Amino acid sequence: MRNVWRDVLDPIIPYETGTPPERLAAQLGLPELVRLSANENPLGPSPRVVAAIAREAARVHLYPDGGAHALREALARRLGVRPEQLVFGNGADELLGLLALAAFERGDEVIVPQPAFEPYAISVMLAGARVVPSPLAGYETDLDDMRRKITDRTKAVILCSPHNPAATIIRRTPLLRFLDALGADPPLVVLDEAYRDFADDPEYPDGVALLGRFPRLIVLRTFSKIAALAGLRVGYAVATAETCDRLNRVRAPYNVNRLGQIAALAALEDPEHWDKSRRLVLEERAFLSEGLRTRGYTFPPSQANFLLVKVPDAPALREKLLRAGILVRDGASVGFPGHLRISLGLRETNEKLLGVL
Numbered sequence: 001m002r003n004v005w006r007d008v009l010d011p012i013i014p015y016e017t018g019t020p021p022e023r024l025a026a027q028l029g030l031p032e033l034v035r036l037s038a039n040e041n042p043l044g045p046s047p048r049v050v051a052a053i054a055r056e057a058a059r060v061h062l063y064p065d066g067g068a069h070a071l072r073e074a075l076a077r078r079l080g081v082r083p084e085q086l087v088f089g090n091g092a093d094e095l096l097g098l099l100a101l102a103a104f105e106r107g108d109e110v111i112v113p114q115p116a117f118e119p120y121a122i123s124v125m126l127a128g129a130r131v132v133p134s135p136l137a138g139y140e141t142d143l144d145d146m147r148r149k150i151t152d153r154t155k156a157v158i159l160c161s162p163h164n165p166a167a168t169i170i171r172r173t174p175l176l177r178f179l180d181a182l183g184a185d186p187p188l189v190v191l192d193e194a195y196r197d198f199a200d201d202p203e204y205p206d207g208v209a210l211l212g213r214f215p216r217l218i219v220l221r222t223f224s225k226i227a228a229l230a231g232l233r234v235g236y237a238v239a240t241a242e243t244c245d246r247l248n249r250v251r252a253p254y255n256v257n258r259l260g261q262i263a264a265l266a267a268l269e270d271p272e273h274w275d276k277s278r279r280l281v282l283e284e285r286a287f288l289s290e291g292l293r294t295r296g297y298t299f300p301p302s303q304a305n306f307l308l309v310k311v312p313d314a315p316a317l318r319e320k321l322l323r324a325g326i327l328v329r330d331g332a333s334v335g336f337p338g339h340l341r342i343s344l345g346l347r348e349t350n351e352k353l354l355g356v357l
């Protein structure tokens, strides 16, 4: 028999995004189902974004700008980097795949926190490289463990801050100590900051500001969370021009669609909405955290738009919330059995959730 598929696919389980909420609500006979299982933005997009998409809709017969020039220039200005220091992806997800294609090979090792956002490990495995898991210390990224695991074969270290699903951050001092200790010829360090806009710890570092000092750093960010564009798939990497050049060699020409580019640009031009999203998440995080604490629940203090809450019987509680019209994530599916991962919703949803709990 001809073996037509790559062996590296065998252990990979396709990423399960779940039944769409409308469909699930219909199946369960619920009038409404609020999804708090995907860390989406409860506020929704800026009205200026919606208007920009509507204006662009009649031009979808045209290919997008493969170089995302307008978006690139606006974002480069906002971040204080050169335009060639940005690579856009079909979500930050795609950047992980591009990195794997550009950098990882059989025999390479990539250190990945465990648990963590599943696509990290999948992209490494797809490249035929080896995932070296670094277990969290409780809910925190264990940088000492990661450092101990670095060998000559280490191609990259992946860091996630705020971490999904633990919602904790890596603070400035330990991060700098870790990066400094990697020396003059370090592996690539991916710093995934998808949830950065929801961090309010004064010790939360700005990954982009570290690029000058650590040229092997690749900062991943996204318009999915703070800008509420998850459905349009626009993420980006900020790195040195040399790194971006390598990533561009494996990127499909039109990987970021026309509506996504227009929407991301309009989102950048509406900083008030950006701030409103952040304020809402911070307020609801304080509200839900307080409500959970008074009910005796424990969880690591969150720096993201979700909470990882320890519960006595996660599957049963998830089911109970589902029957009440709120969909949350069973921690078992993200490496934290005995927990629920709950995205922050609007006040009304959060109150209802506390009511059920």
Ligand SMILES: Cc1ncc(COP(=O)(O)O)c(C=O)c1O
Residues within 6 Å of the ligand: 038, 039, 090, 091, 092, 093, 094, 117, 160, 163, 164, 192, 194, 221, 222, 223, 224, 230, 233, 234, 235
């Ligand atoms: C930690 C982390 N990184 C990256 C992403 C992917 O973001 P995008 O929607 O831009 O692909 C997510 C999405 O949930 C995430 O949780």
